[in-house]
Amino acid sequence: MDQNSLPPIQTTARDDAVLKALVGFVRAEALQPGERLPTERILAERLKVSRNTVREALTRWEGLGLVERRQGSGTYLKAAVSPDMLHMPLTLAGGNDFTSLMQTLEIRRALEAEAAALCAERASQADIAEIERKLDIMEQAFRTRDGMSSEEDWEFHQAIYRVSGNPLFEQIIAAMHELFHRFWEHPLGVRDFGHASFPYHRTIYEFIAARDPQGARAEALKLIATVEDDLKRGAAKLKLPSQT
Amino acid sequence: MDQNSLPPIQTTARDDAVLKALVGFVRAEALQPGERLPTERILAERLKVSRNTVREALTRWEGLGLVERRQGSGTYLKAAVSPDMLHMPLTLAGGNDFTSLMQTLEIRRALEAEAAALCAERASQADIAEIERKLDIMEQAFRTRDGMSSEEDWEFHQAIYRVSGNPLFEQIIAAMHELFHRFWEHPLGVRDFGHASFPYHRTIYEFIAARDPQGARAEALKLIATVEDDLKRGAAKLKLPSQT
DNA sequence: GTGGTTCAATGGTCCAACCAATTTCTACAC
DNA sequence: GTGTAGAAATTGGTTGGACCATTGAACCAC
Numbered sequence: 001m002d003q004n005s006l007p008p009i010q011t012t013a014r015d016d017a018v019l020k021a022l023v024g025f026v027r028a029e030a031l032q033p034g035e036r037l038p039t040e041r042i043l044a045e046r047l048k049v050s051r052n053t054v055r056e057a058l059t060r061w062e063g064l065g066l067v068e069r070r071q072g073s074g075t076y077l078k079a080a081v082s083p084d085m086l087h088m089p090l091t092l093a094g095g096n097d098f099t100s101l102m103q104t105l106e107i108r109r110a111l112e113a114e115a116a117a118l119c120a121e122r123a124s125q126a127d128i129a130e131i132e133r134k135l136d137i138m139e140q141a142f143r144t145r146d147g148m149s150s151e152e153d154w155e156f157h158q159a160i161y162r163v164s165g166n167p168l169f170e171q172i173i174a175a176m177h178e179l180f181h182r183f184w185e186h187p188l189g190v191r192d193f194g195h196a197s198f199p200y201h202r203t204i205y206e207f208i209a210a211r212d213p214q215g216a217r218a219e220a221l222k223l224i225a226t227v228e229d230d231l232k233r234g235a236a237k238l239k240l241p242s243q244t
Numbered sequence: 245m246d247q248n249s250l251p252p253i254q255t256t257a258r259d260d261a262v263l264k265a266l267v268g269f270v271r272a273e274a275l276q277p278g279e280r281l282p283t284e285r286i287l288a289e290r291l292k293v294s295r296n297t298v299r300e301a302l303t304r305w306e307g308l309g310l311v312e313r314r315q316g317s318g319t320y321l322k323a324a325v326s327p328d329m330l331h332m333p334l335t336l337a338g339g340n341d342f343t344s345l346m347q348t349l350e351i352r353r354a355l356e357a358e359a360a361a362l363c364a365e366r367a368s369q370a371d372i373a374e375i376e377r378k379l380d381i382m383e384q385a386f387r388t389r390d391g392m393s394s395e396e397d398w399e400f401h402q403a404i405y406r407v408s409g410n411p412l413f414e415q416i417i418a419a420m421h422e423l424f425h426r427f428w429e430h431p432l433g434v435r436d437f438g439h440a441s442f443p444y445h446r447t448i449y450e451f452i453a454a455r456d457p458q459g460a461r462a463e464a465l466k467l468i469a470t471v472e473d474d475l476k477r478g479a480a481k482l483k484l485p486s487q488t
Numbered sequence: 489g490t491g492g493t494t495c496a497a498t499g500g501t502c503c504a505a506c507c508a509a510t511t512t513c514t515a516c517a518c
Numbered sequence: 519g520t521g522t523a524g525a526a527a528t529t530g531g532t533t534g535g536a537c538c539a540t541t542g543a544a545c546c547a548c
Contacts, residue, residue: 088419
């Protein structure tokens with residue numbers, strides 16, 4: 001017998017019901033990321049549940065990054081929602097040492113290369129134009145400030161992930177990116193970090209524009225290699241412990 | 245100016261503080277997964293916060309899968325915790341359709357190839373022997389039951405991830421794996437699923453044993469390609485909707 | 489304009505009670 | 519003694535109401 005044919009009954013699931021109703025509301029109102037949800041008090045009143053229950057539900061969504069709460073202001077949608085979303089919370093036993101940073105780079109190397117290749121395969125003309133726009137902005141910032149800018153650099157990469165057509169790339173790499181920068185900026189603070197990676201942004205773009213997946217993949221690998229080199233040199237200079 | 249030099253100050257962070265204290269408690273008491281945490285009322289009293297605040301904190305942990313709450317029984321630890329955990333909530337819009345499964349496979353393709361290559365680089369003789377042992381078990385199961393066995397197959401792959409020296413591979417791929425199988429077994433239930441991937445397990449092993457990263461990478465890609473083919477055929481056969 | 493002040497709205501926290509599921513204890517039948 | 523049904527205690531789930539802290543807009547003095 002298929003045990004799925006007899007699922008356990010749900011006698012109470014108040015906050016789940018709240019979230020379900022909220023999904024319906026967001027879709028009915030066609031709320032976009034950035035827009036504000038109804039206040040907790042209004043939700044509680046409309047759904048006939050206590051405000052605490054509403055808060056527990058919103059806490060769950062906040063934990064999933066679907067929503068952002070700002071005291072005194074309101075609760076804002078952060079991402080698109082759909083009835084059959086699938087949540088996959090992943091907790092990594094972190095560590096702020098050299099080894100951990102290298103490990104995030106190994107993951108990023110694999111994903112970055114694949115995303116660049118898929119992007120080259122699937123990019124439309126409009127996509128290519130958008131990526132070029134982000135590239136120009138990044139290069140402009142580089143020349144103005146004579147150095148890599150995390151912000152514009154990240155925007156460029158995100159554009160590639162989006163064009164790859166697979167949102168998981170952006171989500172996973174964003175987590176790696178956050179972990180990486182949390183420990184890079186402050187403890188190391190190497191001034192010319194990322195400088196060597198600069199030229200590869202344009203070459204990646206060119207292979208994408210040429211619809212050459214293998215070329216784009218190769219350039220992405222070169223880019224990550226320069227970051228790995230920077231990290232190794234920075235670690236050596238600062239005698240970063242190699243183990244926590 | 246480096247905008248990171250003026251981070252926003254944190255005036256209140258009650259539930260974060262609760263979770264931090266809880267991490268400390270778990271480590272101090274050396275709690276193992278499966279053991280019970282103090283009751284919400286006791287936590288509220290000891291930490292001098294209201295039970296609501298404790299509940300918000302626990303709700304967050306529950307959403308991350310770190311903890312399980314059972315009404316009338318208690319709150320139980322589900323996974324190891326550490327002070328510097330990184331949380332990566334992945335949200336896949338679209339749930340159980342063909343597109344989502346293909347997206348998990350794209351991620352897995354990138355990571356599987358990289359892990360196999362790193363494994364071939366770094367494997368010691370003992371590691372190789374361990375992988376071969378897992379391979380033998382898997383092949384034995386295959387012959388006995390005349391078909392792929394998820395269990396033994398997964399063990400083989402996990403051995404490779406571990407030898408790669410980067411625990412992130414196992415954690416991320418495990419999340420993909422779980423998602424994939426949750427929807428594979430039941431709605432599709434193709435009997436000979438994975439059959440085509442069988443021979444590549446041994447070839448991957450052989451390249452690893454030969455310390456040939458590029459060869460191992462290539463074989464891993466072939467293996468994933470067979471799974472993608474299976475998925476496409478299964479989806480076509482069952483007319484699985486390609487979009488929600 | 490510029491910089492304060494006030495004030496309403498909103499999320500954050502607290503309390504005290506009660507509900508619902510679970511576990512434990514207890515009394516009773518045998 | 520043993521087993522079982524029922525009562526009691528424990529624990530997470532929910533409620534309603536209150537107050538605090540932050541935000542943002544409107545307003546005011548200069």
